[in-house]
Amino acid sequence: MSPIGPEWRDTRAVNPSKVPGRIGLREVAAFARGCAVLGCGGGGGVTLAERLARDAVARFGPVRVVDFDDLAPDAFVMPCGMLGSPLIFEERLPTGDEPAELLAAVQAAHGRRVDALMPFQLAGANGLVPLAWAATVGLPLVDADGTGRPMPNMATVMGLSGVPPTPAFVVDGEGQRITIRAATRDRFVTTAFGVLAGVGGLGAFAFELMDASVGRRAAIRGTVSRALAIGRAVLTRRGAVEAALPGGRVLARGRIRHLRHDTPDRGKGGSLLVEDTDGHRLLRVEFQDEFLLALDGGRVVAATPDTIVLFDAETRRPLLIDELREDRFVTVVAGDGPAAWRTPEGLALAGPAAFGLDLPDGVA
Template sequence: MVQPLLDAPTQDRLTAVTVSDVPALAAGTAIFGTGGGGSVYTSQMVTEQSIAEHGPVPLVTVDDLGPEDLVVLVSGIGAPTVGIEMLSSATQIQTLVDEAERCAGRPVTTLMAAEIGGSNGVSPVGWAAKLGLKILDADGMGRAFPDAAMVAMNVAGVPCEFSVLSDVVGNVSVLRTVDMHWLERHARALTVASGSICLGLHYPMTAETVRGAVIEGTVSAAIRVGHALLSSPEPVRAVAAELGGSILLTGKISDLDRRTEGGFSRGSVTITGTGEDRGRLQRLELQNENLIVLEDGEVIVSVPDNVTIIDAETGHAITTEMLRFGQRVCVLAWAADPIWRSPRGLELAGPQAFGYELTYTPFEGATR
């Protein structure tokens, strides 16, 4: 059984996402993006406008779903660096849903973020408002990952019946692959051919198949984390406390190697400690997301545990495509959802899945 990312309050459950919730949602999903998922700036503005125009979006739980419901995952796919300049079209999401309904033979009622991280955690709310659909308080990753196979449903053994991709000029592709690894290969090739950015819809699920196969409570969790960040006079500490995480290092970016290849943003960033951390140095390995933290040749944190680079003063997350030399930052880390620490989870999203020949050691918190 997939567990909720964070324990949700038992009372005052959020039942709709309103315009006033979107800034907190964006701030929280940027944190959960672990460097990836795309910048939230544009998606926040578009989602606020969509809700203002069409009204609040019903936020439903797995238990709220009925036999008439069809849940589909939606997300952007490609290199976040490209996504800054190439925006989606106004009709792209409607095109995807129309094609999905043709493939499924029934109406889509509920959208779910493929990943709660970054813009991919915000945009589905705006799309749901525009289409008059519900949003599921869950996602497929509990963070952001760069590979289509790295989803909770794949860990749980739920097959993906079909996927639909659409690019900004209107090309539509329907994929029926033998497994999620083949979906990643085909979808990535199509995305690169489309300029390295697309929108995707996949994993149609019913109320029966979604149960136990998604990470529940992540939309409301992101909003809570965002509120903690936006309302606290000490946002860095507030975010770390809300997540049960640790600040590994405070310093400035002293070196940055980042390139776009094969539909990914890849590279590394070096952070030199300042203040109490003067004399220390950490290097983070990147592939859309922050994957590995090293200090003095030792692995401090590794994927699937979560690492986010945040602004040292504001606490806002800085995505990989927005990293700049000289930025004053903190390195924030917290434990992965339990599903990713399972044998199947580590097979799909552990260090070796990204080509690192090292044994995963669970991150349980660190102090200076």
């Protein structure tokens, strides 16, 4: 695997004043907004997860954010989050016991203490849940994650680096703890989703546990800092929203036209056009669970693994796909995605073809 580019490995090289030592109550809202941006229209709404994080930080205190280099090489790191439907997450409130049960299951199976938590996917609600859990169990949160954007089927850059996914752990907050051991990654994914169905479609999840020495080379570093910096830029209205994204650029600013969903239940993706304010240009955006592709006059101007975001032009709030409406005034912004997904192996999982989008040869 090619090395991860410095613009995503460590945001201290980009904005050294924004690296958080801790995330307290004053930072939660900005972090939530940044996670929403990195959700690319998917990943679930952040409202409930932000409330959980705020409540946990208010009760247990700020969460210390650490780099892998701040940890001993043999420190044990637990990538974690909620696995399942964002809709179920919003309808079925967590019990509050999930983080302690997950930690107990992991430590019992491995016979060692967990030293830090890490979001396995810092996008939407799943960026905030590990923050809430870290506050609850009193552990630091590593300034890293495994995807840098939404990814299906639990694909992560740790997996690309050869970190074994199992043993993996699922708990449901009601005392049920399940350990998954699988011979192959494909078998692990199949089993995990089978387990998920057995616990009602939603569970607290931990997998690809690793030592800090492994995380230094295998994870995407600096993404917690990145989300916080993005959220601050958006919330404070200081400068253009695209300036907060690596390689950020405005693709269009105008009204949504011809919003189309492939199925009546809006469950299988679709497309839309944004009519630019000059009236002479139409930007086409394709989406499934998140925004995947943008074309200007048939020319690809952004494609997964790029970060593609539709902001409400009035409020600067990143929009979920479920919030799209005809005639809504939006700003379409794109940024460069994590370099780890730009390798041939990464593009096989995160590139347009992985989502069934057939682009011309040489276009990634």
